[in-house]
Structure formats: structure tokens, C-alpha cells
Amino acid sequence: MEGSNPTPTIPADFKPAILLVEDEKTSRLMTARQLTRAGYDVEAVSNGTEALATLARRFFPMLLTDWDMPGLNGVALCKAVRAMTLEGYVYIVLLTARQGKAHVIEGLAAGADDYLTKPPDDGELRARLNTGLRILQLEQSLRAANRRIQLLSITDALTGTYNRHYLMEQLPQEIERSRRYRHPLSVVLCDVDHFKQVNDNHGHRAGDEVLKSFAHLLMSSIRGGSDWVVRYGGEEFLIVLPEAMVANALSYADKIRATVSEHSFQISGGTLHVTASFGVAGFDPLGAPDPAIVDRLIDRADSCLLRSKEGGRNRVTGEMLISTVEPSP
Numbered sequence: 001m002e003g004s005n006p007t008p009t010i011p012a013d014f015k016p017a018i019l020l021v022e023d024e025k026t027s028r029l030m031t032a033r034q035l036t037r038a039g040y041d042v043e044a045v046s047n048g049t050e051a052l053a054t055l056a057r058r059f060f061p062m063l064l065t066d067w068d069m070p071g072l073n074g075v076a077l078c079k080a081v082r083a084m085t086l087e088g089y090v091y092i093v094l095l096t097a098r099q100g101k102a103h104v105i106e107g108l109a110a111g112a113d114d115y116l117t118k119p120p121d122d123g124e125l126r127a128r129l130n131t132g133l134r135i136l137q138l139e140q141s142l143r144a145a146n147r148r149i150q151l152l153s154i155t156d157a158l159t160g161t162y163n164r165h166y167l168m169e170q171l172p173q174e175i176e177r178s179r180r181y182r183h184p185l186s187v188v189l190c191d192v193d194h195f196k197q198v199n200d201n202h203g204h205r206a207g208d209e210v211l212k213s214f215a216h217l218l219m220s221s222i223r224g225g226s227d228w229v230v231r232y233g234g235e236e237f238l239i240v241l242p243e244a245m246v247a248n249a250l251s252y253a254d255k256i257r258a259t260v261s262e263h264s265f266q267i268s269g270g271t272l273h274v275t276a277s278f279g280v281a282g283f284d285p286l287g288a289p290d291p292a293i294v295d296r297l298i299d300r301a302d303s304c305l306l307r308s309k310e311g312g313r314n315r316v317t318g319e320m321l322i323s324t325v326e327p328s329p
Helices: 025-037 048-057 074-083 101-109 122-153 164-181 195-202 204-221 246-262 293-310
Strands: 018-021 042-045 062-066 091-096 114-117 185-192 228-233 236-242 265-267 270-272 276-283 316-321
Touching: 018 025, 018 048, 025 042, 025 062, 025 122, 042 048, 048 062, 048 074, 062 074, 062 122, 074 091, 074 101, 091 101, 091 122, 101 114, 114 122, 164 185, 164 228, 164 236, 164 293, 185 195, 185 204, 185 246, 185 293, 195 204, 204 228, 204 236, 204 246, 204 265, 236 246, 246 276, 246 316, 276 293, 293 316
Parallel strands: 018 042, 018 062, 062 091, 091 114, 276 316
Antiparallel strands: 185 236, 185 276, 228 236, 265 270
């Protein structure tokens, strides 16, 4: 499923890459050597401007920067980093020979997380970095938890497919992308034939097992990274096929239809054989803009599905949806 990989957390013994910013060559070499001895992967640059360029091409979870540098100094660099959109949090330590509470407050207010007096004592440097590691681990754990919550909000709990909430958010974006690049798009609406009989004759638990297996067949059949599957309701599923013409979607749907009809669905105490019916609708990216296009596209797929049912089930019906909205003069 698209976007289903959780954010990885930082292992307890992991030493992240550190970007060291120090304009004075001797101090830069000495501090880099301290960090390397502590087990960190270090990249050292000589000024704030170079640091920003380096961060733009590679993410560093930790940044150690001198305060007093020509051009972009450490405080300005802190502010600039905090304004950047990066893949994660950057733990920033200011290195300075300055003394006094006012300087500490200024550095922390600029976005620094910690403050060390130059030249840094080896033991204190390692201890401060370990504190930073704990902060990064907590931040990554929080991001992973938020990602899991977000994923649960768009996922159907039974089948693992996307839910209707995701559909109504994502399908308009897919259609807009299709229109912008003039690429085709098709949707396939399908459901299990005579599903009520499965529940009535074998129980709802067996029905759930059939739905999970049916959803797995659908998700195994799609192109990774582009197509996606939604549990539309009950035993109905909607498959979104970006960049697929109706003819291709019809061929795809018929292959799935055949796969389902030949599949043995495992339930408690035995196996079942079921069939499925399919309705296919294609979106015309060259048509005039239509504010109701999402509903019309799904309705057209639904009407095609109904025709498949009325025609004897275990079949595929589809057609192109032609825009009825007149273009603006």
C-alpha cells in the first residue's frame, strides 16, 4: 500500500552523521577527530553558507557549529536551518568561546539545542551528544507513532485496503493530475457475487475471511506505486488505475475476475469458491472541467457493475465517461 512504511526509529547504539561547521582549520580538524573517535560519521565545512548547501543535498540529524564565523555566523545558521524543510529534526550544538548567560539565551533563542565552550572537553562533548541522541530517538518515535495513527485513519481495519475517507481525499487529486498531464485514468468497482449467501450459510466470520482474501487478491494484482485499492463499502471495492485507458482497465478486470473464480478461499473448516462482478469507468482527461467528476465517475462504474450483475454475474462491463459540462467561452 502506498505510504504504508512506518518512519524508522533510531537504534540505541546508532551514531548519526554530524555536520561540523568551523571556520578555523585547526579547531575544525581537532573537533572532527574527537567526533570520529566517538564513532560518528563527520562531514566538516568551513562556513555557514557551505553548511546550508550541504544540508540541502544530505540530511544530518546533528549539527555542531561555531558561533563566530565570517558571513553567516552560528546564530544566523541556526535560524536558517530551523526555517528549512528537512526530512527530520536537526539537533544543533553551538560551539563558542563566548561566556555569559546572555549569549546562551541568544543561541538557544536562535534555535540551538545545546551550547558548548570551545575547545570542547572530550567527555563533555560525548555526554552532550548522547543527550542529543536521546532527543532524536524520542522525536523519531513520535513521528513513527503519528505516522501509524495517520495510516490507521485512512485504512480499512478488516482488509488493509484504503478506506472511503482516503478515496474522497485522493481521487480528486488523481483526476486533477490526469487532467493536467492529459493522461487517462480508469476506476474499477467490483464486489463478491452472492456475498449474503456466504454470511448466511457459513457465518460472518467466514464472510470476513473471504473479504480479506478477496482484498489480498486485488492488492496483489495492482501496479505498485501507482494503483490503489479502496474498500468502498460492504463487499464492494474500488480500484483506481492512473494512466490506464478503459481498454486496459477492462483487460485487467477480466484477469482478476478469472483469478477470483479459480481461487479457493480458505475459511474455518474448509474452502469456498466465489465469483465477482466488475464495472469499469474511464475518465477523459481532454474533457471540460467538471466539479462533480468524482461522483459521476464512480456512479458510472456502479452502473456498469449493475449491468454485470444483471447480465449473469462473474463478468466485466465498462465504458468511457464523457464530460457533459460545456467549456467556458
